[in-house]
Amino acid sequence: MLSSTNAITPNGYLRFRNFLQKACGISLSENKQYLVASRLGKTLERENFTKIEQLVDALERAGSARLKEEVINAMTTNETLWFRDSHPFTILKNKVLPEMTARPLKIWSAASSTGQEPYSISMVIDEFKSLRPGVLKAGERIVATDICTNILQHAKQGEYDSLAIARGLGAD
Ligand SMILES: C[S@@+](CC[C@H](N)C(=O)[O-])C[C@H]1O[C@@H](n2cnc3c(N)ncnc32)[C@H](O)[C@@H]1O
Numbered sequence: 524m525l526s527s528t529n530a531i532t533p534n535g536y537l538r539f540r541n542f543l544q545k546a547c548g549i550s551l552s553e554n555k556q557y558l559v560a561s562r563l564g565k566t567l568e569r570e571n572f573t574k575i576e577q578l579v580d581a582l583e584r585a586g587s588a589r590l591k592e593e594v595i596n597a598m599t600t601n602e603t604l605w606f607r608d609s610h611p612f613t614i615l616k617n618k619v620l621p622e623m624t625a626r627p628l629k630i631w632s633a634a635s636s637t638g639q640e641p642y643s644i645s646m647v648i649d650e651f652k653s654l655r656p657g658v659l660k661a662g663e664r665i666v667a668t669d670i671c672t673n674i675l676q677h678a679k680q681g682e683y684d685s686l687a688i689a690r691g692l693g694a695d
Pocket residue numbers: 547548549599600601602603604607633634635636637639640668669670671674
């Protein structure tokens with residue numbers, strides 16, 4: 524079992540970093556061996572891999588799509604909250620929406636995590652429409668995607684516990 528960062532050899536770690544960068548653009552810094560060990564420990568144990576090199580070898584073999592998905596899911600950080608980084612939402616409300624009233628509006632939340640971002644966007648649009656009935660005549664559409672397949676189901680369900688709700692969502 525890969526329980527210790529010592530099992531991640533410098534060469535194996537370098538190969539894993541390259542794999543992850545190529546597979547999904549996530550760039551691990553030089554000293555994140557502990558993160559890899561903690562997030563992939565169970566996968567390595569199940570696969571009977573004692574070294575990270577064995578995992579990279581398996582990922583590079585044809586037919587490794589499921590393992591690749593599992594590794595990417597484990598390595599993504601899905602931290603999110605409502606109206607995160609308030610600036611883009613202010614721009615959406617004060618600039619983008621007023622200027623887009625005649626054209627179909629299509630917004631892509633490309634890394635939506637559990638959905639707080641696309642639902643925050645939809646709340647801004649709803650509030651805009653309720654203040655100006657009849658605007659956005661051409662309709663609006665929000666598309667949410669994420670490379671992590673685990674969290675997309677959560678995003679689709681749109682159900683949040685009180686802890687998640689408390690992170691950035693006002694009472695109204
Ligand atoms: C820190 S969360 C940010 C979520 C949201 N955009 C926000 O700002 O609150 C980063 C998300 O990016 C996703 N991600 C990472 N690499 C990605 C890629 N190449 N394509 C799509 N999503 C990716 C992760 O799975 C994760 O859910």
